[in-house]
Amino acid sequence: MATFSIEVNQEKRSVDVPEGTPLLWVLREHLGLTGTKYGCGIGQCGSCTIHVNGTAVRSCTMTVDAVADGQKVTTIEGLSPNNDHPLQKAWIEVQVPQCGYCQSGQIMQAATLLEDNPNPTREEIITHMNGNLCRCGTYLRILEAIQTASGTLLSSRQ
Numbered sequence: 001m002a003t004f005s006i007e008v009n010q011e012k013r014s015v016d017v018p019e020g021t022p023l024l025w026v027l028r029e030h031l032g033l034t035g036t037k038y039g040c041g042i043g044q045c046g047s048c049t050i051h052v053n054g055t056a057v058r059s060c061t062m063t064v065d066a067v068a069d070g071q072k073v074t075t076i077e078g079l080s081p082n083n084d085h086p087l088q089k090a091w092i093e094v095q096v097p098q099c100g101y102c103q104s105g106q107i108m109q110a111a112t113l114l115e116d117n118p119n120p121t122r123e124e125i126i127t128h129m130n131g132n133l134c135r136c137g138t139y140l141r142i143l144e145a146i147q148t149a150s151g152t153l154l155s156s157r158q
Contacts, residue, residue, distance in 0.1 A: 004017065050108055
């Protein structure tokens, strides 16, 4: 066991876990941040997507050791203080989720796109979201929600 100090959602936290513990399990089991989901465990599905220093990463393959040295971790719970991020609002407006399991990872992935490119084209959205899987197949609603949040929905339908 080792003690790690990490910054999660703009709050310093301390955890006692074995070295090499996947960040996903630290977030869920030790910090109670269950919005980040376990999907595949090998970084292929995107359900566990979080931000580290503003970059979307898979928390199932990143260890707590990797973020213990001043890295800034943001989970879905920390994306917006009032759960009113434009993507969260668009997800509700468009009624994206069916089972909802992948949705926090989808939103976290999309948030990095809109941070870097506030007005992406349909093709840029599809390319950026390509690694996030949805078991229910709500890809068209995910695309529509991202377009809604970015304000590009009307222009893509013309």
